[in-house]
Amino acid sequence: MEQEVLQVKKAGDFHYNIFFEKSFEKLSEKLNALNKKGRKICIVTDSNVAPLYLDAVEKELKKTDFIYTSYVLPAGEANKNLKEIEGIYEHLIVNHFDRGDLLAALGGGVVGDMTGFTAATYLRGIDFVQIPTTLLAQVDSSIGGKTGVDFGQYKNMVGAFHQPLFVYANVQVLKTLPETEFISGMGEVVKHGFIRSKDYSQWLLDHKQEITERQPAICQEMIYKSCVIKKTVVENDPLEHGERAVLNFGHTIGHAVEKLKDFSLHHGHCVAIGCAAAAYLSLKKGFLSKEEYMQVLTELNAFHLPVKVSGLSCEDILMTTKSDKKMDKGHIRFILLQGCGNAVIDTSLSDEDLTEAITEICKENKEAAL
Numbered sequence: 001m002e003q004e005v006l007q008v009k010k011a012g013d014f015h016y017n018i019f020f021e022k023s024f025e026k027l028s029e030k031l032n033a034l035n036k037k038g039r040k041i042c043i044v045t046d047s048n049v050a051p052l053y054l055d056a057v058e059k060e061l062k063k064t065d066f067i068y069t070s071y072v073l074p075a076g077e078a079n080k081n082l083k084e085i086e087g088i089y090e091h092l093i094v095n096h097f098d099r100g101d102l103l104a105a106l107g108g109g110v111v112g113d114m115t116g117f118t119a120a121t122y123l124r125g126i127d128f129v130q131i132p133t134t135l136l137a138q139v140d141s142s143i144g145g146k147t148g149v150d151f152g153q154y155k156n157m158v159g160a161f162h163q164p165l166f167v168y169a170n171v172q173v174l175k176t177l178p179e180t181e182f183i184s185g186m187g188e189v190v191k192h193g194f195i196r197s198k199d200y201s202q203w204l205l206d207h208k209q210e211i212t213e214r215q216p217a218i219c220q221e222m223i224y225k226s227c228v229i230k231k232t233v234v235e236n237d238p239l240e241h242g243e244r245a246v247l248n249f250g251h252t253i254g255h256a257v258e259k260l261k262d263f264s265l266h267h268g269h270c271v272a273i274g275c276a277a278a279a280y281l282s283l284k285k286g287f288l289s290k291e292e293y294m295q296v297l298t299e300l301n302a303f304h305l306p307v308k309v310s311g312l313s314c315e316d317i318l319m320t321t322k323s324d325k326k327m328d329k330g331h332i333r334f335i336l337l338q339g340c341g342n343a344v345i346d347t348s349l350s351d352e353d354l355t356e357a358i359t360e361i362c363k364e365n366k367e368a369a370l
């Protein structure tokens, strides 16, 4: 792949780079370029990523003038809460972090969202960088500045928009990612095709074999293509006043499933189930033809993503979907497809429509249900 860097604009003239790398070797150079000589940096990571990659990142920090420390969170969505954030604040206070110092998120979307939220709120906001280590984080969560934590059973209920200074995506780290985590990341990857690019969906299917084998060159190209879609949407509407909501395709019902399963299912798997439901609603509305609807299901299946869920009641899914933070004056703000590659915002769905789609994803199907 020839592209190595992609620039993301923010409001005003601020922009930041996503670096597409094949090792950590250029991390020190990127950190030095921040001109924060003699500053402190805290690498926030998790209990799975620390033994794998903390040494390599610290080796890079030794080549800089940063004074560094690290903080290891317990891994997993169950720990994406305010209690764990307090632990990070305490670490920063004890280590005398001030407003000129910064954080580095080394990990998946959970670490990224939590580190970003800590950076957004500690001392009313300090800088941070993203070093995403899951496919999901490299294609989605490290870009666009959504940070936050779950609150009770509510997904991402407390958070802030806070953009990183840069994103450093080393494709090589994907080789240690468990298979289910890779598949979960594919949930957001296929979503990008569904919402904005039929060509990208076709490209994914054409390269299914190499992607499934996680060939680094093809994975890097895929990550780049996904980042182009995400950054374009985010640049148009950084604070989600309108268009950015399309990135939520599959998430309204997906988040309900995630919550009702007590966060035991992976985010990308729940998004895939939500995509199947949203595609079904698009079919019912006449926005998708039967053939296009089947194309969505086929692509999800091609990457081993689920399209059904078992063990949940339709009523519970409906109630939880309606308690999502995406309600707009009592109407559910839903993302539908008006043709593959073109997501639109819809506020006209009734409870009956939603129940029909939820019934569809709850149908017993031993092979595809999670």
Ligand SMILES: NC(=O)c1ccc[n+]([C@@H]2O[C@H](COP(=O)([O-])OP(=O)(O)OC[C@H]3O[C@@H](n4cnc5c(N)ncnc54)[C@H](O)[C@@H]3O)[C@@H](O)[C@H]2O)c1
Pocket (backbone or CB within 6 Å): 046, 047, 048, 049, 052, 075, 076, 077, 080, 107, 108, 109, 110, 111, 113, 133, 134, 135, 136, 137, 140, 141, 142, 143, 144, 145, 146, 147, 156, 173, 174, 175, 176, 177, 178, 181, 184, 185, 188, 267, 268
């Ligand atoms: N901010 C956003 O825009 C945005 C976008 C999408 C998802 N998200 C959030 O991201 C989270 C999901 O992210 P995720 O799927 O990366 O989950 P995650 O951060 O929990 O990582 C998944 C698992 O992989 C492990 N891991 C990470 N990198 C590894 C590596 N290279 N090798 C081996 N193991 C590794 C982690 O320790 C964890 O157990 C959810 O909380 C979701 O809400 C946020």
Ligand SMILES: O=C(O)C(=O)C[C@@H](O)[C@H](O)[C@H](O)COP(=O)(O)O
Pocket (backbone or CB within 6 Å): 140, 144, 146, 155, 156, 188, 240, 244, 245, 247, 248, 251
């Ligand atoms: O960046 C966005 O905007 C997204 O919606 C990306 C989603 O994949 C991501 O899961 C996001 O965290 C969902 O945001 P939420 O506001 O619905 O919680």
Ligand SMILES: [Zn+2]
Pocket (backbone or CB within 6 Å): 188, 251, 267, 271
């Ligand atoms: Zn998501």
